[in-house]
Amino acid sequence: MDNxxxxxxxxxxxxxxxxxxxxxxxxxMDHLEPGVVLYGADDxxxxxxxxxxxxxxxxxxLLIPGTPYSEIARAYYRRGFESRTGLSEEEYVRARxxxxxxxxERDYEFLHGDKYWLLISDxxxxxxxxxxxxxxxTARKRAEQQREASEAxxxxxxxxxxxxxxxxxxxxxxxxxxxxxxxxxxVPESLVGRAxxxxxxxxxxxxxxxxxxxxLEAREPFRGFEFTFMRSSGEERWVSVSGEPVFDNAGRFxxxxxxxxxxxxxxxxxxxxRELADYDFLTGLPNRSxxxxxxxxxxxxxxRTGQPMALAFIDLDRFKTINxxxxxxxxxxxxxxxxxxxxxxxxxxxxxxRHGGDEFLVLLPEVGSAEKAAHVASEIARELSNPYDVExxxxxxxxxxxxxxxxxxxxxxxxxxxxADAAMYHSKAMGxxxxxxxxxxxxxxxxxxxxLENSMRRGLAREEFYLEYQPIYALGAGRPIVGAEAxxxxxxxxxxxxxxxxxxxxxxDSGLILDIGEWVIREACRQSRTWTAAGLREIPVRVNLxxxxxxxxxxxxxxxxxxxxYGRKPAQIEFEVTESVLLSEVEMATGVLxxxxxxxxxxxxxxxGTGYSSLSYLKRLHVDKLKVDKSFIHxxxxxxxxxxxxxxxxxxxxxxxxxxxxxxxxxxxxxxxxTANGCDEAQxxxxxxxxxxxxxxxxxxxxxxx
Numbered sequence: 001m002d003n004x005x006x007x008x009x010x011x012x013x014x015x016x017x018x019x020x021x022x023x024x025x026x027x028x029m030d031h032l033e034p035g036v037v038l039y040g041a042d043d044x045x046x047x048x049x050x051x052x053x054x055x056x057x058x059x060x061x062l063l064i065p066g067t068p069y070s071e072i073a074r075a076y077y078r079r080g081f082e083s084r085t086g087l088s089e090e091e092y093v094r095a096r097x098x099x100x101x102x103x104x105e106r107d108y109e110f111l112h113g114d115k116y117w118l119l120i121s122d123x124x125x126x127x128x129x130x131x132x133x134x135x136x137x138t139a140r141k142r143a144e145q146q147r148e149a150s151e152a153x154x155x156x157x158x159x160x161x162x163x164x165x166x167x168x169x170x171x172x173x174x175x176x177x178x179x180x181x182x183x184x185x186x187v188p189e190s191l192v193g194r195a196x197x198x199x200x201x202x203x204x205x206x207x208x209x210x211x212x213x214x215x216l217e218a219r220e221p222f223r224g225f226e227f228t229f230m231r232s233s234g235e236e237r238w239v240s241v242s243g244e245p246v247f248d249n250a251g252r253f254x255x256x257x258x259x260x261x262x263x264x265x266x267x268x269x270x271x272x273x274r275e276l277a278d279y280d281f282l283t284g285l286p287n288r289s290x291x292x293x294x295x296x297x298x299x300x301x302x303x304r305t306g307q308p309m310a311l312a313f314i315d316l317d318r319f320k321t322i323n324x325x326x327x328x329x330x331x332x333x334x335x336x337x338x339x340x341x342x343x344x345x346x347x348x349x350x351x352x353x354r355h356g357g358d359e360f361l362v363l364l365p366e367v368g369s370a371e372k373a374a375h376v377a378s379e380i381a382r383e384l385s386n387p388y389d390v391e392x393x394x395x396x397x398x399x400x401x402x403x404x405x406x407x408x409x410x411x412x413x414x415x416x417x418x419x420a421d422a423a424m425y426h427s428k429a430m431g432x433x434x435x436x437x438x439x440x441x442x443x444x445x446x447x448x449x450x451x452l453e454n455s456m457r458r459g460l461a462r463e464e465f466y467l468e469y470q471p472i473y474a475l476g477a478g479r480p481i482v483g484a485e486a487x488x489x490x491x492x493x494x495x496x497x498x499x500x501x502x503x504x505x506x507x508x509d510s511g512l513i514l515d516i517g518e519w520v521i522r523e524a525c526r527q528s529r530t531w532t533a534a535g536l537r538e539i540p541v542r543v544n545l546x547x548x549x550x551x552x553x554x555x556x557x558x559x560x561x562x563x564x565x566y567g568r569k570p571a572q573i574e575f576e577v578t579e580s581v582l583l584s585e586v587e588m589a590t591g592v593l594x595x596x597x598x599x600x601x602x603x604x605x606x607x608x609g610t611g612y613s614s615l616s617y618l619k620r621l622h623v624d625k626l627k628v629d630k631s632f633i634h635x636x637x638x639x640x641x642x643x644x645x646x647x648x649x650x651x652x653x654x655x656x657x658x659x660x661x662x663x664x665x666x667x668x669x670x671x672x673x674x675t676a677n678g679c680d681e682a683q684x685x686x687x688x689x690x691x692x693x694x695x696x697x698x699x700x701x702x703x704x705x706x
Contacts, residue, residue, distance in 0.1 A: 030051075033051065036133055037052050039132075073096040163180050163262075167255060168255045169255045199229070220245070224344075226241075242259055280354040285354045311361060311406070313401065324552075341383050350362060351363040400432050401435040403423060456507060456510075465516065467487065472484060473681065475681060475682055481537075481700060482681060486523075542573075544578075544606065576605075578607045582605065603624055608626045625659045626653045628661065633664045633684075660681070
């Protein structure tokens with residue numbers, strides 16, 4: 001008896017374990033995305049998960065174990081969801097029961113009411129029951145319907161166009177050709193079943209046809225493939241076709257699709273212009289003489305229709321840097337790629353012209369409005385800003401674009417070019433990589449810019465530039481002068497003292513900053529030697545380097561030559577680079593600063609804290625000091641936020657073993673804050689305004705602040 005009770009207890013334990021495992025399975029099934037139902041061999045519900053009850057919410061109250069399928073089908077009919085089939089209740093129940101007892105082994109799609117598209121999959125189980133799955137495919141079906149509607153609209157538009165659309169199979173035989181081809185005297189249906197090279201087309205050499213076939217066999221897209229064919233009247237027509245490969249969902253190549261257009265008139269015009277040598281030798285783009293001819297035609301069209309015309313002036317930002325650093329052969333290849341992109345991004349009726357160097361003009365006849373011209377400029381900017389692969393270099397250039405409108409901004413081509421050029425310079429002044437429309441006041445700015453640029457060239461030769469020096473003080477005992485920042489000044493014979501903010505950006509854009517920067521370095525070395533020769537206490541002179549100087553190939557040679565000519569050592573000349581320059585070109589700056597550091601020069605990051613970037617670059621750069629930007633120093637006395645930021649910068653520098661310089665100190669309160677928080681050095685009007693060299697010499701005899 002005891003043995004029987006033990007056996008019963010063991011059996012109850014097994015049942016409880018099995019029930020627990022079954023409960024886990026049921027709970028898991030409720031988390032499945034598909035709906036799942038299981039019927040037993042007696043045609044009654046055994047199980048259905050939560051999703052199945054949601055899909056069939058109309059009869060959810062019957063989807064419980066033990067309910068016969070016939071009762072569920074009858075309730076479904078009576079609740080108004082299947083009575084729309086036109087069957088009687090008994091016919092419907094019998095049909096559903098027949099399918100249920102012998103389900104089709106194929107999956108099929110079914111519209112369930114107005115809410116769901118379902119993928120239905122029912123299968124017989126080994127014990128004679130049925131297991132069914134319901135997958136919600138509503139999103140996919142709606143996407144298919146939208147695609148079909150879009151294709152129908154696209155086909156309708158194609159039929160109204162003079163261009164045509166075509167499709168090919170995997171053997172490059174045409175399977176479809178739209179009616180636009182009929183405008184050329186061809187019957188579209190006559191081309192179906194044949195490949196392009198089987199149709200007697202010409203205008204190309206055998207090698208060009210072979211190259212085209214290789215391109216197709218490589219499954220590559222192609223643009224602007226041009227050839228000729230003879231109409232039944234004997235007239236030769238030029239066409240241009242573009243296509244792209246098509247792949248199915250499994251990634252298998254299924255053929256090509258594309259568009260074609262009649263380019264006969266353009267080809268004839270091009271042939272005539274080539275005879276007159278009206279194309280740029282490097283890029284193959286029209287030159288200014290061809291632009292002038294097309295401008296005349298566009299003017300007549302604009303006057304007739306009343307539609308304005310636009311002229312876009314495009315200048316490549318910092319293209320000179322690529323030429324100087326990588327060589328003109330790389331720059332020339334880049335210009336060719338840019339020309340190709342320009343031609344592809346604009347309309348066939350637009351004219352892209354190389355104006356010279358890295359400047360391009362785009363004539364947009366009958367553009368319609370300034371807004372549409374701006375849209376074209378935006379498309380050009382996006383296309384040109386994508387990376388280029390030139391001889392293994394990945395290059396990125398951005399365009400500054402200026403736009404003038406006909407007739408509002410001028411009636412003659414030279415006037416429109418000049419005004420678009422003025423608008424382009426405005427784009428550069430606003431930070432580059434922008435588009436601006438012409439405004440009359442821009443001419444005055446451009447004139448001033450040219451005057452300043454030419455005056456700077458003469459100013460170097462006439463010794464109009466000079467340096468002032470702002471002393472830098474240690475914040476330790478006695479506050480001695482520990483350095484002086486060299487500040488560039490320009491005394492123009494007519495304009496007087498020209499502010500640096502006015503002439504330095506022009507010097508950088510024009511490249512004059514290289515000559516001016518070399519003069520600053522040599523003058524700082526010369527003045528340092530003069531102070532030393534006078535027996536004054538020796539302090540390092542700190543010189544600012546621009547981003548263009550950092551990219552200068554012979555920067556080290558310039559520095560070493562100046563040091564040798566004036567008998568200076570690296571400890572006597574220090575350099576500062578703004579944080580914004582470093583962040584814009586970290587890779588380039590890393591190598592240059594490392595080379596300077598190896599020569600023994602001390603380096604400081606100026607305007608620190610204004611770069612809005614990751615501080616990870618500090619680990620990579622060879623720098624010795626951080627100069628806290630004066631905006632943070634100023635905020636110390638305004639609110640706690642400025643003080644907190646300054647404390648954070650000082651703490652960061654200390655953790656990296658860097659010295660900290662506070663610039664723009666104007667009050668005793670600011671000085672006390674910097675001293676209390678461990679700042680090493682400071683400069684600003686509280687100590688001294690920038691001084692002439694003789695005035696600083698007097699300061700060096702007594703380095704205490706006045």
